[in-house]
Amino acid sequence: MLVTHWGFSGPVVLRLSAWGARNLFSSGYKGILVVDFTPDLHIEDVKSILNKHKHQFVKQKAVNSCPSEFGLVKRFWKYILDREGLSEDMLWASVSNNSLISVASLLKHCTFKVTGKGQFKDEFVTAGGVPLSEIVLNTMESKIHSRLYFAGEVLNVDGVTGGFNFQNAWSGGYIAGTSIGKLAINAYLQEGVL
Numbered sequence: 186m187l188v189t190h191w192g193f194s195g196p197v198v199l200r201l202s203a204w205g206a207r208n209l210f211s212s213g214y215k216g217i218l219v220v221d222f223t224p225d226l227h228i229e230d231v232k233s234i235l236n237k238h239k240h241q242f243v244k245q246k247a248v249n250s251c252p253s254e255f256g257l258v259k260r261f262w263k264y265i266l267d268r269e270g271l272s273e274d275m276l277w278a279s280v281s282n283n284s285l286i287s288v289a290s291l292l293k294h295c296t297f298k299v300t301g302k303g304q305f306k307d308e309f310v311t312a313g314g315v316p317l318s319e320i321v322l323n324t325m326e327s328k329i330h331s332r333l334y335f336a337g338e339v340l341n342v343d344g345v346t347g348g349f350n351f352q353n354a355w356s357g358g359y360i361a362g363t364s365i366g367k368l369a370i371n372a373y374l375q376e377g378v379l
Contacts, residue, residue, distance in 0.1 A: 186220070188261070193218070193297075218297045223255055231255075231289040239285065243278040247271060255292065265291055314341040325361035332368070334361040 187195035202209065209216075223231050238252040248271075251262035263273070269287050271280065315335050319328050327333040336357030 214299065214301045216299045218299050220295045220297065222257065222292045222295060226254070226293075228289060228293050231292055232286060235285045235289055236282075239277045239280055243276070245277055246273070247275050247277050247280055248273045250277065265295075314339050316341050323360070324364040325357055326364060334365060336361045 186193055186197045226234070234252045234254050238250070242250045248263050248266055249259075251257050251259065255262075257265070265288060266273075266275075269284060269291060271284060271288075315327075317340065320326070320335055320340065321328060325334045325336055327335065337354035340353070340357065342353050
């Protein structure tokens with residue numbers, strides 16, 4: 186995930202927009218995003234690391250000394266401390282146990298308000314179209330109307346951006362084209378043309 190001056194971006198955000206396209210659309214692109222910045226650590230481990238760090242770096246400013254186990258960049262660490270109301274001049278010795286618990290909770294359950302699409306207002310992923318339940322997938326023929334074939338973005342198919350839609354269109358087109366080709370050959374054979 187990339188944190189930019191206008192919001193979140195990067196592969197994880199694109200994946201979220203892909204898998205949550207319908208939910209995002211129906212909510213008007215508004216809601217709460219919850220991020221766990223220490224996903225490999227349990228909350229008690231995060232508290233323990235913070236407590237150990239506090240006792241090891243008593244005379245250092247908290248803003249200048251982030252536990253390396255978290256893998257956070259300095260500016261983001263400053264943001265976390267600011268969000269918890271800890272001053273830039275505060276030494277680790279002055280950080281209360283309640284503040285440590287609050288910082289740990291924020292690292293595990295950090296919420297952000299989602300207020301709409303990005304500044305370019307482009308929706309990376311849309312959803313909708315002909316349901317796959319109405320298609321014979323090995324031929325791409327409609328189950329409702331015989332000899333009607335579908336492929337590509339006309340189908341209700343979701344996936345992560347970055348080539349998925351192209352792959353879906355090419356593969357579906359190939360299957361439908363092959364099916365139509367076989368139909369044409371069979372029609373010609375039945376009429377005795379070939």
